[in-house]
Amino acid sequence: MKIEKDTIVTLTLKVADHLGRVIEASKEPMALLVGGYGNTLPAIEAALEGQEKGFATTLDLTPENAFGERDESKVRTLAKKDFPPGVKVGGALELREGESGEFQLYNVVKIKGDTVMLDGNHPLAGMSLKVSFKVISVRAASAEEIAHGHAHGDHGHHH
Ligand SMILES: [Zn+2]
Incomplete structure (x- = not known):
């Protein structure tokens, strides 16, 4: 299944600075509802679009494509x-x-x-980042997930 609007993508994610020093690495995979719901950076969503399970990449993000310039x-x-x-x-x-x-x-x-x-700036504002991720699975989102704007179930929101 290809990643498109209203799919749930489970991925592992690592964020490093421009020198490759790891800032944050997910211990557990995370499930994201994609399609402009603000669950991840637009640059990450753009890279995921049309990809499938197993897709892995590293994005070099400028501050504008990541968390913005410092204010x-x-x-x-x-x-x-x-x-x-x-x-x-x-x-x-x-x-x-x-x-x-x-x-x-x-x-x-x-x-x-x-x-x-x-x-009040995001802690990563003003930084160029290397974001690496690997897609573990892709599935269609449920109507409830779309209504809530986030993923449920394994590695998603629980309520
Ligand atoms: Zn929910």
């Missing part, structure tokens, strides 16, 4: 007293952008004295 306006510094107790580096919190803006996820990157430095 330094998403780096914010706040007073430690404004935080819930227990805030620490490596944690994350959602902050509203302005009075009525959308919530944005910020990672706590540094705590220095009374200030906390937050970064």
